[in-house]
Amino acid sequence: MSGEHAGLLGVLIAVLGGAIRVGTPFLFVSLGECLTEKSGRINLGLEGNLVMGAMSGYAISYLSGSAWLGVLAAGLAGALLGALHALLCQQRNVNDIAVGIALMLFGTGLAFFLGKAFIQPTAPRLPAIALGGWSGSPVVRAALEINVLFVIGALLAPAMGWFFRNARWGLMVRTVGESTDAALAMGLDVNRVRFFSTVAGGFLAGVGGSFLSLYYPGSWNEGLSSGQGLMAVALVIFARWNPVSCFYASLLFGGAAALGPALQSVGITWGYYLFNAAPYVLTLLIMIATSSSRRTLTGMPGAFTR
Amino acid sequence: MKRRSLLKGIVAAGAASAVAGLGSRAAWAQSKVRMGFIYVGPRDDYGYNQSHFEGKSAVARLDWVKAVDEENVPETIEVVKTMESMINLDGAQVLFPTSFGYFDPHILKVARKYPEVKFLHCGGLWDASKHPRNVGSYFGYIDEPVYLAGIVAGHASKTGKLGYIAAIPIPQVLRNINSFTLGARSVNPQITTQVVFTGGWSNPVKEAESANSMVDQGIDVLTCHVDSPKVVVETAEKRGVYCCGYHTDQSALAPRGFLTGSEWNWAKVYIDYAELIRANAEIPNLVRGGLREGIVKSSGYGPAVSAAAKQAADAVRQKFMDGSMVVYKGPIKDNTGKLVIAEGVEHGQTDITLESMDWLVEGVIGTTKG
Numbered sequence: 017m018s019g020e021h022a023g024l025l026g027v028l029i030a031v032l033g034g035a036i037r038v039g040t041p042f043l044f045v046s047l048g049e050c051l052t053e054k055s056g057r058i059n060l061g062l063e064g065n066l067v068m069g070a071m072s073g074y075a076i077s078y079l080s081g082s083a084w085l086g087v088l089a090a091g092l093a094g095a096l097l098g099a100l101h102a103l104l105c106q107q108r109n110v111n112d113i114a115v116g117i118a119l120m121l122f123g124t125g126l127a128f129f130l131g132k133a134f135i136q137p138t139a140p141r142l143p144a145i146a147l148g149g150w151s152g153s154p155v156v157r158a159a160l161e162i163n164v165l166f167v168i169g170a171l172l173a174p175a176m177g178w179f180f181r182n183a184r185w186g187l188m189v190r191t192v193g194e195s196t197d198a199a200l201a202m203g204l205d206v207n208r209v210r211f212f213s214t215v216a217g218g219f220l221a222g223v224g225g226s227f228l229s230l231y232y233p234g235s236w237n238e239g240l241s242s243g244q245g246l247m248a249v250a251l252v253i254f255a256r257w258n259p260v261s262c263f264y265a266s267l268l269f270g271g272a273a274a275l276g277p278a279l280q281s282v283g284i285t286w287g288y289y290l291f292n293a294a295p296y297v298l299t300l301l302i303m304i305a306t307s308s309s310r311r312t313l314t315g316m317p318g319a320f321t322r
Numbered sequence: 323m324k325r326r327s328l329l330k331g332i333v334a335a336g337a338a339s340a341v342a343g344l345g346s347r348a349a350w351a352q353s354k355v356r357m358g359f360i361y362v363g364p365r366d367d368y369g370y371n372q373s374h375f376e377g378k379s380a381v382a383r384l385d386w387v388k389a390v391d392e393e394n395v396p397e398t399i400e401v402v403k404t405m406e407s408m409i410n411l412d413g414a415q416v417l418f419p420t421s422f423g424y425f426d427p428h429i430l431k432v433a434r435k436y437p438e439v440k441f442l443h444c445g446g447l448w449d450a451s452k453h454p455r456n457v458g459s460y461f462g463y464i465d466e467p468v469y470l471a472g473i474v475a476g477h478a479s480k481t482g483k484l485g486y487i488a489a490i491p492i493p494q495v496l497r498n499i500n501s502f503t504l505g506a507r508s509v510n511p512q513i514t515t516q517v518v519f520t521g522g523w524s525n526p527v528k529e530a531e532s533a534n535s536m537v538d539q540g541i542d543v544l545t546c547h548v549d550s551p552k553v554v555v556e557t558a559e560k561r562g563v564y565c566c567g568y569h570t571d572q573s574a575l576a577p578r579g580f581l582t583g584s585e586w587n588w589a590k591v592y593i594d595y596a597e598l599i600r601a602n603a604e605i606p607n608l609v610r611g612g613l614r615e616g617i618v619k620s621s622g623y624g625p626a627v628s629a630a631a632k633q634a635a636d637a638v639r640q641k642f643m644d645g646s647m648v649v650y651k652g653p654i655k656d657n658t659g660k661l662v663i664a665e666g667v668e669h670g671q672t673d674i675t676l677e678s679m680d681w682l683v684e685g686v687i688g689t690t691k692g
Contacts, residue, residue: 030535037534038527128364128394135366138556138575155538158561232530233553234560238364238394239524277532280518281485281539285689292521292528 026155027278033159034274035267036166037232041066041241042266043169044224045248046255047176048094048217050262053252054180055213056193056206056319059101060116062221063245064123065094069225071131074236078139086139087165087226094222095215097123102214106207120245128238135237142231163231165223169263172220176259189213193317221245247299254302256315272298355415355599357381357592358408359391360401362421362549363524369550369569370523370586374420374444376570377588387596390414397423405432409439416440416599418592421523422447422492433457440605442595445494448607458605460591461494463612463671465501466642467584467620468545469649470635471566472505474581474623475543476513477631478564479506484515485536487546487554489523491690493679495547498584500683501649502545502566507685509634516541517688523549533557543581555580564626571621582635583621590616612671613642656681657688 045062052059069090077086101119105112145167148160179186192199192209199206228244229236251269255261276291290297357378365375371393382389390412395404401424408414409432417439419429425447433441433454441457448459475484484506488495503515516539518532525548533544533554545566546554552575558565559576567573567583591609598605611617620639623632641647648670652663662681663669669676682688 026535026538030531030538033534034531038531132364132366135364136368158534158538228527233526233557234530235526235552235556237367237524237526237550237552239549240526242522242525242527244527273527274531274535277518277520277528278535280688281516281532281535281541283516283687285517285687286691288519289521 024282026282027275027284029155029159030278030281031271031274033161034278035271036159036162037270038273039266039268039270040163040166040169040227040232041224041244042248042251042269043166043173043263044227045221045245046251046262046266047169047172047259048220048224049249049252050217050255050257050259051176051189051220052098052214052217053320054193054257054317055189055210056196056317057102057105057112057210057214058116058249058320059098059119059214059217060113060246060249061097061101061119061123062116062218062249063241063243064120064127065097065218065221066225066228066245067241068097068123068127069094069222070229070240071127071134071225071236072222073226074139074229075131075134077141077230078134078137081140083140083142083230086230087142087223090222090226090229091219092222094225095219097222098215098218099211101218102211105214106211131236131238139230139236141234142227144231163227165227165231169266173259173263180259190317193319195318221248224248247295250299250303254299254306257317258315269295269298354386354388355596356413357387357389357596358405358412358414358417359389360395360404360408360417360419360421360424361391361393362395362397362423363393365391365393367524367550368552368572368575369548371420371549373569373586374418374588377586377592378418380589381592381596384593384596386600388412395421397421397428399428401428402432405429405441409436414439416442416595416605418442418444420444422494429457430454440599442605442609450607455607458607458609460595460609461677462586462591462615462617463610464584464586464618465497465649466612466647466671467582467618468498468568469501469505470620470639470642471545471582471584472502472507473509473635473638474627474631475502475545475564475566476506476509477628477634478581478626479510479513479543481540481542482510482513483539483541484513485533485541485544486515486517486686486688487529487532487536487544487548488517488519489548490521491519491680493677496679496682496690497676498547499686499688500679500681503683503685504649504654505638511685513685515686515688517682517686519688520548526550526553529553530557534561537561537563567621573621573624576624578624579626580621580624581627582623585619585621587617587619610672613639614645650676655684657684657686659684 072093073086073090076089077083104115144161148157251265255265272294359378361371363371443459506513520528543564544558551568555572555575564579573580648668650669652667653665654663656662
């Protein structure tokens with residue numbers, strides 16, 4: 017009976033730890049997508065940025081010996097892909113959804129091509145901060161090994177919320193996203209604002225990728241991302257384009273992904289296909305529950321309603 | 323006389339040119355043995371695909387062999403395209419589609435279309451009564467080194483809890499889990515093996531999550547059956563528990579906690595096949611072998627392995643080598659308590675019934691039905 021108790025507690029701790037470990041890439045990608053979408057453009061290609069970021073981060077960390085340089089490189093690789101997306105979408109009659117899908121395939125393909133040489137070597141990884149030192153339980157300590165990137169992401173979410181509400185630039189991004197006409201009347205350069213929003217969004221997604229390859233699971237290979245970049249895009253809609261909600265949603269998705277392995281490892285062995293599919297089921301349920309044919313979603317940038 | 327020999331000459335020349343189209347291909351095929359290899363993942367994944375790539379590289383070094391390969395081919399209509407292009411463009415005489423899911427329906431479909439090409443599938447699915455004659459299967463009894471790894475793990479574990487991270491519950495995977503557990507329980511009958519099925523051959527995030535959860539539950543030896551054991555082995559090392567490798571040698575990834583591992587030696591299999599083809603000999607439809615035949619081997623022992631563990635494992639290795647070892651010897655119960663192998667019944671390694679295993683042995687915590 018005490019075993020059962022420890023088991024359920026174990027699941028809870030594993031899901032909590034998993035929420036943080038698995039959720040961090042979701043967090044960065046969704047914050048990036050949130051920023052881009054707030055400016056009135058959808059970048060579906062962030063999966064490509066994520067994979068490209070994972071590869072470049074690992075490669076640069078291996079070549080330079082510094083994991084943080086790797087994170088920077090991952091961000092820059094993501095920013096480059098973002099810039100490409102922005103430049104293509106500025107052209108006349110170019111559909112941003114189509115460009116996003118094309119760049120997703122391009123980014124993953126390029127990462128596989130350039131990443132061949134880095135599957136085998138072991139690169140320096142990012143360090144963790146042990147926040148669980150107070151606990152005598154090694155389980156709790158392991159769950160509270162927090163990566164600095166998660167902390168940065170957790171601070172970035174409210175900062176971005178504040179930025180949209182109060183900062184001049186944030187208001188510019190929102191204006192461009194809400195109404196191109198109003199932005200033009202104010203004398204804003206719509207393309208330029210969207211360009212920088214997409215580049216910054218791409219940067220964040222790239223950093224999210226470096227978390228995968230440099231911290232958790234902490235190695236580069238071609239099967240590294242199982243669609244986290246795509247799910248993060250859905251997550252932004254679920255979070256109603258609110259950065260702080262993106263943070264909670266990322267934790268929820270991360271925890272859902274950790275549920276399957278955690279249940280099996282305490283001996284709850286039935287239904288593992290179902291539990292392994294939990295994040296995808298969650299995505300679907302949320303989409304169904306929040307959809308309505310009569311009203312538009314609150315928080316949705318005006319540019320998407322037309 | 324003169325006219326007749328002239329006519330004969332013309333006829334001969336005509337006949338020669340008529341067969342030239344066919345003949346050139348035959349002659350060119352004779353000059354080199356053409357082999358095609360298909361992998362489901364990247365060929366340098368520290369795992370299953372790399373083990374096949376190493377085999378392909380070994381056979382490609384023979385100057386009378388021309389080997390082509392393609393990596394990252396999904397188990398879909400894609401593999402049909404790859405197989406057809408290897409046959410039509412590269413002139414492959416024999417194909418090695420190495421992933422389990424390639425077999426049905428893809429290999430079966432293409433094999434019926436190209437009866438002159440041999441399709442050799444890695445796995446245990448070929449059935450003489452149902453499948454074309456130009457299809458065959460080859461596999462190694464890798465559960466022999468896995469059993470030895472179980473013995474070593476049984477000696478190393480302090481908590482008596484072992485962890486197995488597996489992709490999906492197919493017979494080969496279940497056989498490895500069972501052999502590992504039987505090996506460990508031959509040391510200490512109280513040992514349990516916790517299984518986590520991740521649902522896919524390559525899912526690094528889930529593999530890391532499973533490894534962490536199991537370590538949290540007090541499991542102190544981890545092993546796995548997924549395409550690339552790199553993540554599991556590295557996570558085990560990071561968490562300070564022991565691990566056993568799989569597919570290829572991962573000792574470099576876990577210098578402290580690596581115990582031993584089970585590796586393929588496909589080079590031997592592929593070179594044997596190439597020689598049969600060169601000699602124009604009949605290719606057997608079923609090729610099997612274990613430690614004795616040199617198709618599988620163990621990785622070297624890590625620094626954490628005790629002398630007693632080495633001695634115990636090497637004694638059983640000796641029995642595998644001389645053919646006297648039987649892993650599946652009754653009575654064996656499954657983990658629901660049902661008697662699956664009765665008292666006095668022995669299933670030797672070559673016994674084909676073991677290749678349709680659908681149960682988990684007593685001591686394994688897990689189920690084959692998701």
